[in-house]
Amino acid sequence: MAKNKVFYYCQNCGAQSSSWLGKCPHCGSWNSFVEEVVKRDDSNNKWEKTAANTTASTPKLIHEVTYSEEERLSTMNHEFDRVLGGGLVKGSLLLIGGEPGIGKSTLLLQIALTMPGKKILYVSGEESEQQIRMRAERITAKPSNCYVVTETSTQQIFSHIESLQPDVVVVDSIQTLTTSVIESSAGSVSQIKECTAEFQRFAKATGTPVILIGHITKDGAIAGPKILEHIVDCVLQFEGDRNYGYRILRSIKNRFGSTAELGIFEMQSSGLREVANPSEILLSHRDESLSGTAISATLEGMRPMLIEIQALVSSAVYGTPQRSATGFDLRRMSMLLAVLEKRCGFKLGAKDVFLNIAGGIRVDDPALDLAVVVAILSSNVDIPINSNDCFAAEIGLSGEIRPINRVEQRIAEADKLGFERIFVSKYNAKALDKTKYNIEIVELGIIEEAFRKLFA
Ligand code: TYD
Ligand code: MG
Numbered sequence: 001m002a003k004n005k006v007f008y009y010c011q012n013c014g015a016q017s018s019s020w021l022g023k024c025p026h027c028g029s030w031n032s033f034v035e036e037v038v039k040r041d042d043s044n045n046k047w048e049k050t051a052a053n054t055t056a057s058t059p060k061l062i063h064e065v066t067y068s069e070e071e072r073l074s075t076m077n078h079e080f081d082r083v084l085g086g087g088l089v090k091g092s093l094l095l096i097g098g099e100p101g102i103g104k105s106t107l108l109l110q111i112a113l114t115m116p117g118k119k120i121l122y123v124s125g126e127e128s129e130q131q132i133r134m135r136a137e138r139i140t141a142k143p144s145n146c147y148v149v150t151e152t153s154t155q156q157i158f159s160h161i162e163s164l165q166p167d168v169v170v171v172d173s174i175q176t177l178t179t180s181v182i183e184s185s186a187g188s189v190s191q192i193k194e195c196t197a198e199f200q201r202f203a204k205a206t207g208t209p210v211i212l213i214g215h216i217t218k219d220g221a222i223a224g225p226k227i228l229e230h231i232v233d234c235v236l237q238f239e240g241d242r243n244y245g246y247r248i249l250r251s252i253k254n255r256f257g258s259t260a261e262l263g264i265f266e267m268q269s270s271g272l273r274e275v276a277n278p279s280e281i282l283l284s285h286r287d288e289s290l291s292g293t294a295i296s297a298t299l300e301g302m303r304p305m306l307i308e309i310q311a312l313v314s315s316a317v318y319g320t321p322q323r324s325a326t327g328f329d330l331r332r333m334s335m336l337l338a339v340l341e342k343r344c345g346f347k348l349g350a351k352d353v354f355l356n357i358a359g360g361i362r363v364d365d366p367a368l369d370l371a372v373v374v375a376i377l378s379s380n381v382d383i384p385i386n387s388n389d390c391f392a393a394e395i396g397l398s399g400e401i402r403p404i405n406r407v408e409q410r411i412a413e414a415d416k417l418g419f420e421r422i423f424v425s426k427y428n429a430k431a432l433d434k435t436k437y438n439i440e441i442v443e444l445g446i447i448e449e450a451f452r453k454l455f456a
């Protein structure tokens with residue numbers, strides 16, 4: 001006879017308690033505990049937590065443990081493979097998160113349709129089979145070995161898997177699934193946790209890679225609570241500005257590779273296109289020089305790319321000047337403005353300053369500083385920057401131009417794209433072999449020098 005147990009779960013962090021609490025002792029959020037009934041029944045889902053599933057373990061000497069190189073399945077999507085560190089590892093459990101409408105379902109359906117020779121089961125709890133078919137039509141017309149099923153009960157899903165024996169399983173999304181062990185509604189902490197654990201046991205036991213799609217909560221955590229992140233092997237995040245076509249796939253956790261890699265895609269009417277050369281994001285406008293734009297040689301993860309910074313400085317119409325930054329940290333911009341005011345004597349205090357990073361992407365790279373300052377100065381004095389100049393340096397509080405990491409990689413990228421001059425810190429330039437590049441490397445020590453060289 002099934003015995004029901006009642007537990008209370010914090011819907012924010014997943015903490016469990018046997019009684020209701022007003023404030024979560026783990027994450028400190030108020031009023032977040034919700035009652036969830038955990039039912040032990042006698043269903044026949046063999047991936048549920050049962051004593052029969054645990055095999056006896058024996059401690060071994062670490063160098064006696066045998067291992068083989070992880071076997072990887074290439075998805076034939078180079079950007080996706082790159083983020084994973086070379087393909088899907090056998091028996092791994094992946095979680096891919098992102099805001100609604102960003103393209104998670106599109107990305108995974110596309111991978112399912114184009115993975116050569118592999119049998120893939122695409123389980124959807126969100127869309128009907130017809131909807132998925134219509135989406136597939138947009139992506140590719142070629143026949144594939146991808147099966148679809150609309151199902152939300154994990155028991156049913158595992159029985160489909162048993163009869164179909166797929167090589168890869170995709171689940172869209174983990175929040176829609178329910179397992180019969182837990183009585184609470186789909187999307188609650190205990191359901192998400194238990195469904196993920198079932199898939200993890202399945203993946204490990206059969207060696208089948210499983211990819212789970214998870215929604216992101218309003219404060220940015222994947223799959224609601226953070227609890228999933230340590231159950232799964234990889235956590236990927238799909239992000240981008242929905243008003244632009246570019247999407248970035250980042251790895252937040254990867255047990256089989258580096259988290260510094262990232263994949264870049266562009267959403268088109270026929271699915272996601274792989275962007276092998278990220279600098280193309282800016283290259284469209286390079287022929288015209290306008291005041292207020294400067295190009296920065298940045299590094300996202302391990303990938304160098306050149307992006308355009310746009311600034312607009314104008315007299316404040318209202319009493320308090322406005323400051324706004326898109327894709328760049330506003331506090332960092334305020335700091336740079338203060339440095340300009342103090343070191344270069346620019347009276348920017350009475351001006352509105354707007355800053356924008358082209359392509360709708362967000363970059364956190366200190367090397368952007370110099371390009372940001374140059375764009376602001378260029379807009380302020382209304383003198384365009386030569387479109388063959390680019391910049392890569394951090395700016396310190398006293399106006400000094402500071403060195404940045406991996407400068408060779410940035411210079412090589414700018415060189416490859418045909419830029420004629422790159423402005424870097426003199427501390428970076430010291431260690432460089434300048435004969436290697438066609439591009440002229442301009443060394444800067446303090447911010448005034450940049451101003452003199454560009455606008456004097
Ligand atoms: P979707 O994959 O449904 O997002 P998610 O699963 O993350 O919620 O993608 C939604 C958007 O992608 C939708 O607004 C339409 C757009 N889209 C294209 O622009 N081109 C395409 O080929 C496809 C399939 C979708
Ligand atoms: Mg979706």
